[in-house]
Amino acid sequence: MKLNILGCFSASPRADAHPTSQVLTIKNRTFLLDCGEGTQRQLRRYKISFAKIKHIFITHLHGDHVYGLIGFISTMSLLKRKKDLHIYGPKGIEELIRVQIRITESHLSFPIIFHELSSKKPQIIYEDNRLTVETVPLNHRIYTNGYLFKEKPAPRKLLIEEVEKYDIEVSFYNNIKAGQDAVLADGRVIANKKLTADPPTPKSYAFCTDTFYKPDIVEQIKNVTGLYHESTFQEDNLHRCKPTKHSTAKQAGLIAKKANAGKLILGHYSSRYETLTGFKTEAETVFDNVVLAEDGKTIDI
Amino acid sequence: MKLNILGCFSASPRADAHPTSQVLTIKNRTFLLDCGEGTQRQLRRYKISFAKIKHIFITHLHGDHVYGLIGFISTMSLLKRKKDLHIYGPKGIEELIRVQIRITESHLSFPIIFHELSSKKPQIIYEDNRLTVETVPLNHRIYTNGYLFKEKPAPRKLLIEEVEKYDIEVSFYNNIKAGQDAVLADGRVIANKKLTADPPTPKSYAFCTDTFYKPDIVEQIKNVTGLYHESTFQEDNLHRCKPTKHSTAKQAGLIAKKANAGKLILGHYSSRYETLTGFKTEAETVFDNVVLAEDGKTIDI
Numbered sequence: 001m002k003l004n005i006l007g008c009f010s011a012s013p014r015a016d017a018h019p020t021s022q023v024l025t026i027k028n029r030t031f032l033l034d035c036g037e038g039t040q041r042q043l044r045r046y047k048i049s050f051a052k053i054k055h056i057f058i059t060h061l062h063g064d065h066v067y068g069l070i071g072f073i074s075t076m077s078l079l080k081r082k083k084d085l086h087i088y089g090p091k092g093i094e095e096l097i098r099v100q101i102r103i104t105e106s107h108l109s110f111p112i113i114f115h116e117l118s119s120k121k122p123q124i125i126y127e128d129n130r131l132t133v134e135t136v137p138l139n140h141r142i143y144t145n146g147y148l149f150k151e152k153p154a155p156r157k158l159l160i161e162e163v164e165k166y167d168i169e170v171s172f173y174n175n176i177k178a179g180q181d182a183v184l185a186d187g188r189v190i191a192n193k194k195l196t197a198d199p200p201t202p203k204s205y206a207f208c209t210d211t212f213y214k215p216d217i218v219e220q221i222k223n224v225t226g227l228y229h230e231s232t233f234q235e236d237n238l239h240r241c242k243p244t245k246h247s248t249a250k251q252a253g254l255i256a257k258k259a260n261a262g263k264l265i266l267g268h269y270s271s272r273y274e275t276l277t278g279f280k281t282e283a284e285t286v287f288d289n290v291v292l293a294e295d296g297k298t299i300d301i
Numbered sequence: 302m303k304l305n306i307l308g309c310f311s312a313s314p315r316a317d318a319h320p321t322s323q324v325l326t327i328k329n330r331t332f333l334l335d336c337g338e339g340t341q342r343q344l345r346r347y348k349i350s351f352a353k354i355k356h357i358f359i360t361h362l363h364g365d366h367v368y369g370l371i372g373f374i375s376t377m378s379l380l381k382r383k384k385d386l387h388i389y390g391p392k393g394i395e396e397l398i399r400v401q402i403r404i405t406e407s408h409l410s411f412p413i414i415f416h417e418l419s420s421k422k423p424q425i426i427y428e429d430n431r432l433t434v435e436t437v438p439l440n441h442r443i444y445t446n447g448y449l450f451k452e453k454p455a456p457r458k459l460l461i462e463e464v465e466k467y468d469i470e471v472s473f474y475n476n477i478k479a480g481q482d483a484v485l486a487d488g489r490v491i492a493n494k495k496l497t498a499d500p501p502t503p504k505s506y507a508f509c510t511d512t513f514y515k516p517d518i519v520e521q522i523k524n525v526t527g528l529y530h531e532s533t534f535q536e537d538n539l540h541r542c543k544p545t546k547h548s549t550a551k552q553a554g555l556i557a558k559k560a561n562a563g564k565l566i567l568g569h570y571s572s573r574y575e576t577l578t579g580f581k582t583e584a585e586t587v588f589d590n591v592v593l594a595e596d597g598k599t600i601d602i
Binding site (some may be wrong): 014045058078 | 312313315316338339341342345346363364365367368369371372376379380393394396397400401404405406409442443500532
């Protein structure tokens with residue numbers, strides 16, 4: 001599971017900072033998470049294939065998370081994409097995009113399937129044979145969801161030498177990987193644990209931005225492998241959190257700690273801070289494994 | 302008159318190229334011409350004040366000329382702009398922006414005044430005491446106008462030594478600058494040309510993008526000081542001009558020649574060309590003073 005940070009700063013622009021967008025690669029699938037202005041240039045810069053992106057998840061409809069979407073769509077049409085594109089986001093996102101397509105007289109070369117969200121409870125919105133994606137309702141000035149990506153448990157690992165020792169037929173392998181014992185031709189039963197090893201622990205990633213401090217998400221993201229939690233401010237600007245519905249780096253650390261996260265990734269930094277080190281130091285007062293998101297950085301989950 | 306090129310490439314994105322946008326500074330006024338995605342970052346990079354921009358002219362509603370507008374507007378609101386912003390562009394531009402403002406639940410801190418255009422004939426759309434701006438109807442796949450900026454003739458230059466020699470009252474200075482002769486207290490008439498010198502010749506700038514080769518614009522832009530004319534292709538791709546409604550560098554040169562332009566600025570390059578030198582060489586086969594637009598370049602008109 002790999003994360004490419006395309007942009008991780010809050011709305012107020014700086015020449016050297018991009019608004020929120022990131023690419024999550026998981027089990028050979030490529031997901032785009034949020035799409036601030038300039039995302040398509042960042043994808044080019046970091047040589048990430050446009051065509052591989054089939055699902056885009058938008059947390060909320062503030063411009064710094066969504067204004068790059070129409071440009072990305074237009075360019076994929078220029079590149080003559082044919083495959084469906086799925087876009088998940090708050091109710092209103094379809095109108096936002098369709099109006100722009102109509103007024104700019106664009107004729108898209110591919111279909112877009114919008115999945116508009118309005119529930120305030122967590123729901124599974126994507127599922128395939130390897131993973132699920134569920135919404136993590138957040139508390140911001142506008143309807144907002146984080147997204148939780150969870151790998152499904154992989155099949156048990158076949159111990160090939162053991163399996164061959166007992167001369168088990170290949171057609172039984174899948175059952176054994178699924179956890180069944182093997183029954184030999186002579187009636188002997190071989191316990192599954194003799195034939196298989198534990199698979200790797202399923203990984204998970206929670207993308208939580210933008211939000212006011214919301215400890216009730218902890219239960220849903222418990223034991224998450226990687227947690228991206230916004231930290232617009234540091235504690236010196238705690239008083240700004242309530243009116244703007246943002247969090248501090250310390251609060252992000254507290255969520256990571258309560259959730260027993262493997263790793264905390266900070267981002268959505270306010271441009272009032274000259275450097276990022278203060279965010280890391282502050283979160284580390286409550287949680288050990290803190291990584292700063294930075295434009296262009298690749299992070300292993 | 303000074304031109305800052307923020308972006309000058311056609312739609313297909315490259316990591317190192319920006320779509321169309323430029324800033325024209327003329328008589329202390331700052332105009333933004335087109336606003337492709339990423340324009341606000343380019344303004345930051347080249348340290349151009351957002352607040353000084355009071356009038357934005359959009360040629361047409363293709364994304365590579367307008368997708369940066371909503372982000373620019375949002376940021377100015379974040380910066381708490383109060384002054385009116387005037388936006389000139391094709392019919393539909395108001396809906397394009399207002400829908401995005403509504404769906405992103407933005408509350409702008411300043412009023413936008415839209416000036417929607419639909420006439421297919423040239424019209425003066427802006428006028429103040431120093432200059433006029435008129436539309437230059439172009440021929441593209443969608444309704445498109447170029448814009449012609451024309452300084453008004455400046456008042457004649459007062460020759461202070463001469464004026465003081467005749468002891469002319471200060472209250473008459475404006476009349477003299479306007480071209481009147483002076484009548485002295487004793488009845489003598491002093492010819493204006495003894496008291497004044499010619500003012501500098503008024504300058505003009507025509508921004509013509511995107512368009513198929515359209516020689517009938519020549520009459521309107523005759524003797525223009527600076528002409529920006531799109532050159533998406535070179536002659537090797539002449540066959541692409543008709544279906545896409547674009548021009549070659551040579552055609553841009555021909556327009557500059559027929560119009561007796563002072564200077565030709567090329568731009569809107571297709572990303573199929575690795576370097577830009579071929580555009581210049583080709584235009585120079587028909588016109589002498591050719592400048593290549595390049596992202597970040599400043600050009601004196």
